[in-house]
Amino acid sequence: MKKVLIVGSGPAGISAALYLARTKIDVTVVSTGHSQLERADKIENYFGFSEPISGKELLENGKKGAERLGVKFEYAEIVDLRLTADMKYEVSPHVGCNVYDCVLLATGSQRKTMNIKGINEFEGRGVSYCAVCDAFFYRGKQVVVIGDGDYALHEAEVLEQTSSEVTILTNGNTLKTKLTGNIRLNQKKICELSGSERLKSVRFEDGSVIKADGAFIAIGAAGSTELAKKLGAVIEGNHIKTDRSMASSIPGLYAAGDCTGGLLQISKAVSDGAYAAMGIIKYLKSDNDNNK
Ligand SMILES: Cc1cc2nc3c(=O)[nH]c(=O)nc-3n(C[C@H](O)[C@H](O)[C@H](O)COP(=O)(O)OP(=O)(O)OC[C@H]3O[C@@H](n4cnc5c(N)ncnc54)[C@H](O)[C@@H]3O)c2cc1C
Numbered sequence: 001m002k003k004v005l006i007v008g009s010g011p012a013g014i015s016a017a018l019y020l021a022r023t024k025i026d027v028t029v030v031s032t033g034h035s036q037l038e039r040a041d042k043i044e045n046y047f048g049f050s051e052p053i054s055g056k057e058l059l060e061n062g063k064k065g066a067e068r069l070g071v072k073f074e075y076a077e078i079v080d081l082r083l084t085a086d087m088k089y090e091v092s093p094h095v096g097c098n099v100y101d102c103v104l105l106a107t108g109s110q111r112k113t114m115n116i117k118g119i120n121e122f123e124g125r126g127v128s129y130c131a132v133c134d135a136f137f138y139r140g141k142q143v144v145v146i147g148d149g150d151y152a153l154h155e156a157e158v159l160e161q162t163s164s165e166v167t168i169l170t171n172g173n174t175l176k177t178k179l180t181g182n183i184r185l186n187q188k189k190i191c192e193l194s195g196s197e198r199l200k201s202v203r204f205e206d207g208s209v210i211k212a213d214g215a216f217i218a219i220g221a222a223g224s225t226e227l228a229k230k231l232g233a234v235i236e237g238n239h240i241k242t243d244r245s246m247a248s249s250i251p252g253l254y255a256a257g258d259c260t261g262g263l264l265q266i267s268k269a270v271s272d273g274a275y276a277a278m279g280i281i282k283y284l285k286s287d288n289d290n291n292k
């Protein structure tokens with residue numbers, strides 16, 4: 001039985017799950033449970049409701065419908081995606097089964113950044129959003145990771161393999177995970193990232209300064225573009241580039257909903273999810289035919 005992992009249980013992920021669950025495909029949906037839709041108080045522009053419905057209720061209804069068809073929901077924050085030599089997908093942390101034939105990223109649009117002076121100014125000149133993509137440029141250098149959860153730790157662990165010193169900066173928050181290896185911790189509130197041509201240091205509100213050749217932003221959960229970038233998928237601006245079947249540039253990796261840009265609305269997310277499911281079914285069928 002072919003296995004598909006859907007990352008995200010918003011309208012895009014659940015819509016795809018509804019289509020896939022009616023085939024002979026094993027579907028697992030994993031999410032951190034924070035859909036943008038939960039923040040919508042009243043939905044009045046989505047088909048089928050004579051009275052407004054809250055985003056939370058609409059989501060719960062969607063999830064129940066998918067569960068009725070046998071979709072499994074798991075709670076986890078995916079921090080890494082890898083392709084194996086035989087074009088299967090491994091995810092960290094492990095959820096459901098060990099490897100998947102296809103992955104659908106339906107993780108919404110939020111790329112979490114923060115309002116700290118210097119972050120935008122030094123993007124691409126010391127500020128990065130993807131450790132596995134950019135760690136190479138910081139070999140033997142001092143870097144910081146800004147964040148306070150599992151995703152920040154994961155990025156720090158990647159950087160630790162190449163950089164001379166890695167410090168997680170929680171920006172005044174308490175670290176929500178356990179440090180590993182030689183990763184350092186600084187919980188002071190950040191005032192600014194500074195430098196000239198490139199980033200050089202981080203200054204804290206208490207006036208202290210630390211050297212930083214690189215600053216990796218890893219706030220909250222890994223966003224879709226960060227996960228897709230790890231595999232080398234083509235990104236346009238802040239969005240994953242897909243074709244009409246919602247396939248990314250990497251075989252077996254699909255994306256749907258807000259993370260692919262365009263109209264950031266439920267109807268588009270649901271439509272993307274349906275197209276992605278159809279694309280995945282076709283892809284898995286051709287994979288089967290090729291193996292005969
Ligand atoms: C306040 C507000 C009001 C809105 N009102 C309307 C409206 O009236 N009408 C309308 O059509 N649209 C509205 N929207 C927009 C609508 O909510 C979004 O377009 C829609 O939710 C997008 O669906 P999605 O599935 O792409 O992403 P989302 O609904 O954002 O779901 C993303 C999913 O990905 C998961 N996820 C993300 N990263 C990870 C990770 N690393 N590991 C595991 N899981 C992860 C999250 O837990 C979540 O389940 C509103 C949005 C907001 C914020």
